[in-house]
Amino acid sequence: MAGEKKEKDKEDMMKSMMAPGREIEEQFLKRREIFLWGEINDESAESIVKKILYFDGQGTDDITIFINSPGGVISSGLAIYDAMQFAKSDIATVCMGQAASMASVLLTAGTKGKRSVWEHARVLIHQPLISGNMFGPASDIQIQAEEMLRLREKLNQMLADHTGQPLKKIVEDTDRDFFMSADEAKKYGIVDKVISVKKSK
Numbered sequence: 001m002a003g004e005k006k007e008k009d010k011e012d013m014m015k016s017m018m019a020p021g022r023e024i025e026e027q028f029l030k031r032r033e034i035f036l037w038g039e040i041n042d043e044s045a046e047s048i049v050k051k052i053l054y055f056d057g058q059g060t061d062d063i064t065i066f067i068n069s070p071g072g073v074i075s076s077g078l079a080i081y082d083a084m085q086f087a088k089s090d091i092a093t094v095c096m097g098q099a100a101s102m103a104s105v106l107l108t109a110g111t112k113g114k115r116s117v118w119e120h121a122r123v124l125i126h127q128p129l130i131s132g133n134m135f136g137p138a139s140d141i142q143i144q145a146e147e148m149l150r151l152r153e154k155l156n157q158m159l160a161d162h163t164g165q166p167l168k169k170i171v172e173d174t175d176r177d178f179f180m181s182a183d184e185a186k187k188y189g190i191v192d193k194v195i196s197v198k199k200s201k
Contacts (some may be wrong), residue, residue, distance in 0.1 A: 073100025
């Protein structure tokens with residue numbers, strides 16, 4: 001009996017500890033806010049795509065995606081990108097910390113006029129990276145290399161479409177790592193405004 005009570009007390013304590021987290025999550029859901037925090041992969045993409053489609057089905061108020069990501073798997077990022085473009089709702093994007101690689105494409109893919117970056121955040125654009133070592137017949141390696149080139153062209157065109165920069169400039173700038181401050185990202189067309197974190201006195 002005492003053991004059961006002890007176990008119940010433990011469960012109650014765990015629930016009380018978890019409650020604030022659930023309440024915070026519920027508030028984000030009510031405000032139609034999504035967080036892309038960390039690497040872009042199949043797991044994070046599934047969560048984000050589901051939320052975009054769910055929110056979009058509930059109405060056409062803005063959906064906000066907060067981004068702090070080093071990038072990640074391109075196919076996962078493209079799934080998020082397509083969901084953003086498919087949604088009838090406007091998608092506001094906010095960069096906090098960093099938006100690098102595939103994450104920078106998602107940042108600039110938000111609805112024009114509703115893309116922002118916090119003043120100390122950084123943005124990085126570059127060409128797709130090949131992770132790991134490629135093994136196999138030369139013909140297979142050639143196929144993989146050609147696919148990477150096609151992906152590079154696709155991502156460069158996306159950046160050009162959303163930033164308004166000439167494709168030639170995008171190709172040149174993404175040939176190597178191209179870092180931007182918040183103000184530089186605005187000037188480049190990645191975002192529309194910089195959010196100041198200074199408190200007014």
